[in-house]
Structures are given as structure tokens and as C-alpha cells.
Amino acid sequence: MTGFWVMVFLCAFTVLFAFITMRNMQKVFLNTMRDNVAALKAAEELELALLSQKGFLANYFLDGNSIWLNKLDEKKTNFLGWLNKASETALTPAEKSIIEDINLLYQKYESEHYKAEQLYESGNIRAAKEILLKDRWEVFEALYQKCEDFIRINESIIERSEASLQRKVIGMMVLITVPALVVIALVGSMFFLLTRRILASVKDITVTTRNINLKSLSDRVSTANLETEMEYLAKSINVMLERLERSFEYIKEFSSSIGHELKTPLAIIKGESEIALRKERQVEDYQKALRVNIEEANRMIRIVEDLVFLAKLDYNPDNIKKEAFDFIPFFADIQNRAKTLAQQKQIDVTAAMLKNAVTLEGNKLHLSRLFFNLIQNAVKFTPSGGKINLAAYPADNVLKVSISDTGLGISEEDLPKIFQRFFHKEKSQSESAGSIGLGLSIAKSIAKFHNGDIEVESKLGEGATFTVILPVFHA
Amino acid sequence: MRILLVEDEKNMASFIKRGLQEERYVVDVAPNGENALFLAETNPYDLIILDIMLPDTTGFSICKDLRAKKIDTFILMLTARDDVKDKVLGLEIGADDYLAKPFEFDELLARIAALLRRKRLNKSPILKVADLELNQLTHKIIRAKKEITLTGKEYSLLEYLMLHANQVITRTEISEHVWNEDFDSLTNVIDVFINRLRNKIDRGFKKKLIHSLRGTGYMLKE
Numbered sequence: 001m002t003g004f005w006v007m008v009f010l011c012a013f014t015v016l017f018a019f020i021t022m023r024n025m026q027k028v029f030l031n032t033m034r035d036n037v038a039a040l041k042a043a044e045e046l047e048l049a050l051l052s053q054k055g056f057l058a059n060y061f062l063d064g065n066s067i068w069l070n071k072l073d074e075k076k077t078n079f080l081g082w083l084n085k086a087s088e089t090a091l092t093p094a095e096k097s098i099i100e101d102i103n104l105l106y107q108k109y110e111s112e113h114y115k116a117e118q119l120y121e122s123g124n125i126r127a128a129k130e131i132l133l134k135d136r137w138e139v140f141e142a143l144y145q146k147c148e149d150f151i152r153i154n155e156s157i158i159e160r161s162e163a164s165l166q167r168k169v170i171g172m173m174v175l176i177t178v179p180a181l182v183v184i185a186l187v188g189s190m191f192f193l194l195t196r197r198i199l200a201s202v203k204d205i206t207v208t209t210r211n212i213n214l215k216s217l218s219d220r221v222s223t224a225n226l227e228t229e230m231e232y233l234a235k236s237i238n239v240m241l242e243r244l245e246r247s248f249e250y251i252k253e254f255s256s257s258i259g260h261e262l263k264t265p266l267a268i269i270k271g272e273s274e275i276a277l278r279k280e281r282q283v284e285d286y287q288k289a290l291r292v293n294i295e296e297a298n299r300m301i302r303i304v305e306d307l308v309f310l311a312k313l314d315y316n317p318d319n320i321k322k323e324a325f326d327f328i329p330f331f332a333d334i335q336n337r338a339k340t341l342a343q344q345k346q347i348d349v350t351a352a353m354l355k356n357a358v359t360l361e362g363n364k365l366h367l368s369r370l371f372f373n374l375i376q377n378a379v380k381f382t383p384s385g386g387k388i389n390l391a392a393y394p395a396d397n398v399l400k401v402s403i404s405d406t407g408l409g410i411s412e413e414d415l416p417k418i419f420q421r422f423f424h425k426e427k428s429q430s431e432s433a434g435s436i437g438l439g440l441s442i443a444k445s446i447a448k449f450h451n452g453d454i455e456v457e458s459k460l461g462e463g464a465t466f467t468v469i470l471p472v473f474h475a
Numbered sequence: 476m477r478i479l480l481v482e483d484e485k486n487m488a489s490f491i492k493r494g495l496q497e498e499r500y501v502v503d504v505a506p507n508g509e510n511a512l513f514l515a516e517t518n519p520y521d522l523i524i525l526d527i528m529l530p531d532t533t534g535f536s537i538c539k540d541l542r543a544k545k546i547d548t549f550i551l552m553l554t555a556r557d558d559v560k561d562k563v564l565g566l567e568i569g570a571d572d573y574l575a576k577p578f579e580f581d582e583l584l585a586r587i588a589a590l591l592r593r594k595r596l597n598k599s600p601i602l603k604v605a606d607l608e609l610n611q612l613t614h615k616i617i618r619a620k621k622e623i624t625l626t627g628k629e630y631s632l633l634e635y636l637m638l639h640a641n642q643v644i645t646r647t648e649i650s651e652h653v654w655n656e657d658f659d660s661l662t663n664v665i666d667v668f669i670n671r672l673r674n675k676i677d678r679g680f681k682k683k684l685i686h687s688l689r690g691t692g693y694m695l696k697e
Contacts, residue, residue, distance in 0.1 A: 256556075260528065263555035267577035268486045274580040275494040292486050 007190055010183045018176050025172055032161045039089035040154040046086050046102075047147040049079035054140070057113060061120055061129060079106075086150065092157070098150045105143045112136035194227075201230045209237060217245040257422035261303050261437075265296035272296075306438045310421070313445040320363050320449065324473050327358040327399065331392055334368065338375045338390060346384045352391040358399050361473035362450045370446040373439040374403045374454075374466050381464070382407035398452070399472055404465040410458040418456065419444045443468075476591060476631065477501040477652050479523045481511040481537065482553070483530050487576075491524070494580055499614060499630045500587075501655045508532030515541055519651050520548050522590060525570070527554035527561065535568055542569035549590040553578070588612065595638070602637040605697045607676065607684060609637050623675050628653070632668050633676070636685070636695040645692040669693060 056072035059065070083106070087099045112135050119128035208221045220241060221234045269292075276289040312319070335351045342349045360367075378388050386406040393400055410418060417423050422437040440454075447454045451471050458464035478495060482488040483506050492502045503518070505511035508531045515523060515537075523541075527534035538550055549572075552565040557575035565573050571593075572586050588611060592598050600611040608617045614630060616623045625633060631653045636644060646665050650658050658664070669685065677683045686694045 256558075260555040263576050264484055264487065267555065268484065268490065270577045271487070271490045271494070271580055275490050275497070278494070278497065278580075289490075292489070296486060 007187050010187055014176075014180050014183045017179065021172050021176060025168060028168070029165055032165065033158075035089065035091075036154065036158045036161055039086070039091075039095075040151070040158060042082060042086040042089050043147065043151040043154050046079070046082040047144070047151060049075065049082050050140075050143055050147055053079065057116065057132060058129075061116075061125065061132065076110075090150075092153070095150065095153055098146055098153065102143060102146045102150070105139055105146060109136065109139040109143055112139055198227060198230060201226050201234070205230075205234055205237065212241065214248065217241065217248055254421060257437075258303070258307065261422060262300060265299045265303075268296045269293045303438070306442060310438070310442060310445055313442075313449050317449050320366065322362050322450075323364070324359050324361045324475065325364055327360050327392070328354055330360075330364060330368070331390075331401070334371045334375070335390055337368075337372065338379075338388065341375055341379050342388055345379060345382070345386075347379060347382050348387045350387065350389045352389075352393075354392050354394070356394075358392075358394060359473045359475070360399065360450075360470055362470070366446045367450065367470075370443045370454075370468065371401070371403070373443040374468070377439055378403055378405040378407060378464070378466075381405065381409075394472065397472055399470050400467055401470070402465055402467040404463060406463045409460045409462045409464055410456070411460040415456065415458065419454070476521045476634065477503070477518070477655065478587070479503050479505060479511065479514055479518070479520045479548075481505045481508075481523065481529070481534065482526045483507060483528075484526075487526075491583075494584075495587075496627070498584055499627045499634070501631060501653060503655045506530075508537050511537055512540060514656070515546060515548065516544065518656075521652065522549040522551065522587060524551050524553050524587075527552060527556055527565070535564060538565065538570050539568050549593070551583075551586060551590060553583075602634070602640075604637055604640045604695060605682065605684060607637075609634060618676060618680070625672075625675060628668060629672055629675070633672055636693065639695075641694065641696045643688055643692055643694050648692070 053072060053075045056068045056075070060068040060072075083099070083102060086102075087096075090096050090099045112131055116128040116131040116136065119125075119131065205221050208219060212219050220238045223231050223234045223238070226234055272289045272292045276286055331351075331354065335349065338351075339349045375388070382388060382405045388406075389402075389404045391402050391404075414423075419440050421441045423440070444454050447468055447470070452469050455467045455469065456464060457467075476499075478500050480488055480491055480495070480502055482491065482504065485506075488504045488506065492504055495502045503514055503520075505514050508529050511523075511525070511529075514520075525534040525537060529537075534552055534554065538552070541548070541550070550570045552562075552570045552573045553576065554561070554573075555576045562573045571590055574583060574586060588600065592600065592611075602609040602611065606619045608615075610616075611634070616625060616630070616633065632649065635649065635652050647660075649665050650660055654664075669687075673683075673685050677685055682697075684695055684697070686696065688694060
């Protein structure tokens, strides 16, 4: 983990450093370029303004039209403007001295002009023209040369600043690259080590998980020497395996129980039929064999129907309809059925009636099956002459219905197992075909489906009390 | 041949018992472990068919108890559990064979016959004494090339005598191996059956095979 944060810090530092450096470089570059380009432009314009002055005075001398003089003045002003700008951009001593020279030369140029003009005005046209062609020309040439020099100087300054910029860029690149390389090397090696460690543990986990099959579901991924995150992963895989193992154990046991429960009637049907067909027999023998077969087929149907019902309760309970109903008449009906069932074994059924009306919400058919299963169970394990008591009483938003018997009771060892599917308590021979060990399990599933539960209290030899707890319905 | 069938499923026990009786076996049924141990300790069975899932105990535990008590009767485990582990466990704790439900009845018979033959020196299913032959598979009895028809009980009695040819067999031994629990030892049923056998086997032959030994029992010899 610390490795990760060091990596993040180094990366952030490099990026920040590079950003600041680039920013500075950009500023320096832009400033230099702005100054130099302005100076160069002023120099070039200055030269153009100088060149544009040529010819006007000569034209005036030819036709005496004063329009030329006006135009010349215009151009002169333009020139002086650019000269002003150029002197502003002239920063180096060389530039300054050139501007000085240009100033002086231009004054001379102007005075030559003035001289020629004076001569022309006084009528000495020849002398004026001579000055124009000779002296003034020399001054112009010199001026032009100075303007050229000024341009050269500015060009060379730009060239130089470009070169220095290039040097700076290279310097900065070195400045960035070296720490960047160091950071990359550091980060890279750390990353390599970290990923190698992670990948090694991923490989361990993969090997373990890949090798897990139905027979080795109890294997676990090792959590020793793992990075925190990988440890979380390994642990959650182990938790998942734990759950898987438990579900598989349950399914394995459950399907083996189903197999066993179905094999017994199948073996009887097969055996009974085989025996019947071994030789010619009396009609009564065939009839007996068929009756046994029907009895066993019915047992299988009952097992399959119960299993389908349990699967529906467990996995597809949305299709079961619920309605609000008054519990008192429902309970009276249960009591009557209990009495009928118990009568056959001379078991006495007593019942305590509710004083106030209670409304429940649920599926009446399934709920009566729940109570029927519990009562059937009580009757089965209560010897003749025993007692069964039914009592309903409200408590804290729930209704409790208890079914107590004076029967055999349940041993401490069996108590946690009685709601398991296919759990058989000792069965007497006469009942063996009737019990398939799903009754209590179905009752519990029905209670759970109604957001309720079934609790049991019992001691071996002291009877049992099953208490059904169901939430009361508030409209 | 007397067999103890330990089976809690009423219908299962019923057809196995009938089927075995038709094959001339004598069968007692025990519906739970307690009963099974009591019967196995009191009677000298030739074979025990043992279901594993019993209401009060398991077949494994019965098998262990019997072997611990030095009762070495052949035990054939019969169960709906056909896990290899169960088979191995059953055989390890002293069962002689193992058959998973549902089974072919003929296979059950073949396995029973094979187990019962193991005890003998002569492994052939045909028992022979002088010119008398008994085929345990077909239940055919031939003397001097003539077939003799016997009832189930007569067959069982003759088979027992032939298996112990040239040995003195007491009435008690006969009652224990040829009759089941319902046998009333005070009657002279055994003498009656011996007489019927004599009529079918020895009548008309010069050489008598069945001999009475006054006060002790009977012997079949050449």
C-alpha cells in the first residue's frame, strides 16, 4: 500500500514540475518574440518610409506644382513616426547608435532638401538639381544603408533569441527527462515488484480455485502473505466456497434422501411384480400384487408432490395467494379435524378459544396443512389414552398457536433435526408406509412463507409442544 | 435352508419372503434391529439378509454386533444406499455380500445360492448321494434316472439331509434349519415329513437311503 502512495506522489511531482517549467518557457518565448518582431517591423517600415520619399522633390522641380511638396511632407511625417517607433524598440547599444546615426543623417538629408528648395525658389534651378542629384543622394544612400543595418541587427537578434530559446528548450528537456526517467524507473520497478507479488497470489488463488471440484469443495485459498486487497479477495472467495460447500452438502444429502425414499417403493413395485410373474398364480395373488403396487405408487406420488410443494414454497412463493381472514372460525375448524383424527386412537383433544377476534393474512389452505401436519404428528407419537391440547393466544403483534401432546417426546439429540427433510423418527411397522419424513419440514416452510416460525419444546418421555408463531394482520 | 430377513418396510419384507419361500427357503422376518439381534442369536440361520436403514439402528451396527458375538452366519446387505463407501464399510465390518435396491429378484437368489455354496467343499449346485441327485438351481430331484416331485417342505428337508449326508442329524437341527419361528416343537411334524420323504425316495428301491436312529435322529447315507 505504501508503495502505491509513493508512486502516486512521484508521478504527481513529475507532472507538476514539467507543467511549471513549460509555463515559464512559454512566457519567456512569447515576450522575446513579441519585442523582436515589433522591432523588425519598425525597421522594415522605416526603410519603406525612407524609400517612398524619393522623387517628389524632383517632380516639383520639373513642374513647380506644390502638390508634390505636400506629399513629401506627408511621407516625412510617416518616416519620423516610424523612426520614433524604431527608437522605442531599440534596446541594445548597437541599435541605439544606429538610430542616432539615422537621426543625424536624416537631419542632414532634410537640410540638403532645404538647401535645394531654397536654390530652386531663388531660381537657381540647376544648382538645386545638382544638390538633389549629388549631395542629397549621398546622404540618402547612407540613410538607406543605416536602415538596412537596423533591419540586419533586428534579424540577428531574432536569430539569436531563437537559438537561445532552442538551447533553453533542450536544457529544460534534460531537466524534465532526467527526473522523469528516474521516476519512471522507480515507479516501473515498484510496479513490477508489486504486480509480480499480486500476480503470484492471483496465480495461487487461480490454481486453488481451478482445482476445486465437487470432491474438493472443502479446499480453501491460502490467505498468508497477501496484500490487503488480495487478502480481501481470497477471504471472500473462501466465504463463497464455505457457502457453496454447505449448499452442496445439503443438496447432496437431500438428493440422496430423495433417492433412498423413492428407491424403496420402486424396489417393492419391481420385486412384487417379478414375484407375481415367476409362475402361474391365482387371480387373488395378482390382485394382491397390484394392490401393493398401487400403494407404493401412491407413496411415490406423495413424496413427489410434497417435494414439488416444498420447492414452490422455497423458490417460487410469489404464485401463492394470500388473503386476510378471521382466525377464530379457522381455528374451530382445525380443532374439529384434530378431534376426528385423535378419536381413532382414543386421544382426548382440549382447546382454549381466543377471546377477541384476530385477523391473519395468508393462504388458508396451506396454513391448515401446517396445523394438520403438526396435529397428525402429535397423534402419531401420542399413545392411546393420551391428551392433545390446542391453545391460541396473542402476543406482541403475533399470534401464537401451541399444540401440546403427552406423547413420546423428542430426545435432545433429535430436537435440532426434526425439521430437516426426510428426518424419520422411529416408526412402527404399521406406520412405515405413511411417514415420509417431510411433514414437519413442510409445516416449517409454510410458517416461514407467512413470515412466521415454529418453535418446539420437548423432553424424551415428557411429550412435546409445538408453537406456531404468525404475524397478526393490521388493515 | 433358513434365512433371516431384516427389513422394516412391510411391503418389501412381504414380497422377499414370499419369493424366497417359493424357492424352498425357510424365512423369518425381523422388522427392527432389536428383533433381528434376538432372532439371530437364538436360531442357527444359514443366511441373514440385512437392510441398512432400520428404525432403531443400522444394518452396519447389527452386523458388527453379530460378528462381535462370534455369529458367523453369512450376511447379505440389502439397501437403497448404493454409495461405494457404504458397500466397502459393509464388507469391512463383516458382511459377505452387498446388493442395492431396487434389484432383480433372480440376482438376489443367485447371490444367496452362491453364498450358501461357499461353505461346502463341493461347490457344484448338484448334490449327489448314491443314485439320488438334487439340483439346487432347478430344484429337480432324480433317483435312478427317474424324476421325483416333492413339496417345498419335503425339498427343504431332503436338501438339508443331503447337505449333511453320512452325518447324524437331530430333530432339533432339522427344526432349526428347515422350519421357521412358527414351528411347534411338541408335534411330530418332522417324523411325518420324514415318512413322506421315505415314500417318495426309498419306496421301490432295494437300497434305502434314509435311516432312523432311535432316540437321536436321522441320517442319509449310501
